[in-house]
Amino acid sequence: MAYQISATKLQAYNRCPYAYYLRYERKLTTNEFFGSTALGIALHQALAQCHRDWHYRHPLPDIRWVHHCWQQHSTDLTPNQISEGAEILENYYYNFIANQVAITQPLAVEGRIQGCLQVENLEFLITGRYDRVDFLPDGLELIDYKSGRETKLPDSREMDVQIGLYYLALEQTYHQSLKYLSLLFLRTGEKVQFEATEAHKERVQEMISNLAVRLRYDRGWEPIPGGQCDRCTFARYCAAVTANPAPLPEVHSKSQLQLVLNL
CATH class of the missing domain: 1.10.10 (Arc Repressor Mutant, subunit A)
Known part of the structure; x- marks a missing residue:
C-alpha cells in the first residue's frame, strides 16, 4: 500500500514537520474544520x-x-x-463565456488525479482534485474555482507546493506539462494565473524526498516556529511554543509507513 500524499498534506509538512507528524503519523485529532458550504x-x-x-x-x-x-x-x-x-x-x-468567440471543451472537469513517486524504498501515491483542466497549445491549465467571500490569495509558498504537486501528477496522468494554475474567484470575476515550471516540480520532489527520510527512520520531526504557531491546535504538545508541553497521548493506529515497507 502506497503512502498517500496530497497538496494539503505537503503544505502542512512544509509549514511544520512536527505538526505534520502529530496529525498524520500520530493521528492526533484537531479542532480544525474543512469543508465546503x-x-x-x-x-x-x-x-x-x-x-x-x-x-x-x-x-x-x-x-x-x-x-x-x-x-x-x-x-x-x-x-x-x-x-x-x-x-x-x-x-x-x-x-x-459571453465575451469569447468560442469556448473550448475542457480536457476534464470535477475529477481526481493520481501520480506515483518512489523515494527511499517508499512509494508515494500523489492524489488531488481539480475543478477543470483545459488543454492549451503549450500545456495544461488547471482551474480552481473559489466560491467563498474571501478573495485573499494563498501564501506564495503554499501555492508553490500545490503547483509542483499538480505538475507532477498531471504530467503522469495526461503526459502534458502544467502551464498555469489559475484561481477563479466566482464572486468578483477575478482570475489570478500562476505560471508553472519544472522548478516547482523539482522543489516538490525534493520535499517528498526529505519527508521520505523522516518517515523511513522516524526521526527529524523538529518543529519550525513561525506565524502558524498562533493557530496551531498542537501547540500544547510543542516545546517550541509551550514551556511545559503536555505528553503525547497513546495512539494505537499504525502508520502508513509500516504498511508500505512491511518491516
Whole structure:
C-alpha cells in the first residue's frame, strides 16, 4: 500500500514537520474544520455541468444554459442561496463565456488525479482534485474555482507546493506539462494565473524526498516556529511554543509507513 500524499498534506509538512507528524503519523485529532458550504458545492457542480455537458456544436451557450445547469443543482438550497448563486453564475457567464468567440471543451472537469513517486524504498501515491483542466497549445491549465467571500490569495509558498504537486501528477496522468494554475474567484470575476515550471516540480520532489527520510527512520520531526504557531491546535504538545508541553497521548493506529515497507 502506497503512502498517500496530497497538496494539503505537503503544505502542512512544509509549514511544520512536527505538526505534520502529530496529525498524520500520530493521528492526533484537531479542532480544525474543512469543508465546503452547500452553496459552494452547488456552484461547483453547476459549472462542471455547464462545461462538461454543453454540446459544443455551437461556439457559445447562451445564458439560458447556465440557468438550466443551476436549476439542476440548487434544489436543496434556501431561496436566498438560489438567488445568490444565480447572480454569481450570471457574472461568471458574462465575464468568462459571453465575451469569447468560442469556448473550448475542457480536457476534464470535477475529477481526481493520481501520480506515483518512489523515494527511499517508499512509494508515494500523489492524489488531488481539480475543478477543470483545459488543454492549451503549450500545456495544461488547471482551474480552481473559489466560491467563498474571501478573495485573499494563498501564501506564495503554499501555492508553490500545490503547483509542483499538480505538475507532477498531471504530467503522469495526461503526459502534458502544467502551464498555469489559475484561481477563479466566482464572486468578483477575478482570475489570478500562476505560471508553472519544472522548478516547482523539482522543489516538490525534493520535499517528498526529505519527508521520505523522516518517515523511513522516524526521526527529524523538529518543529519550525513561525506565524502558524498562533493557530496551531498542537501547540500544547510543542516545546517550541509551550514551556511545559503536555505528553503525547497513546495512539494505537499504525502508520502508513509500516504498511508500505512491511518491516
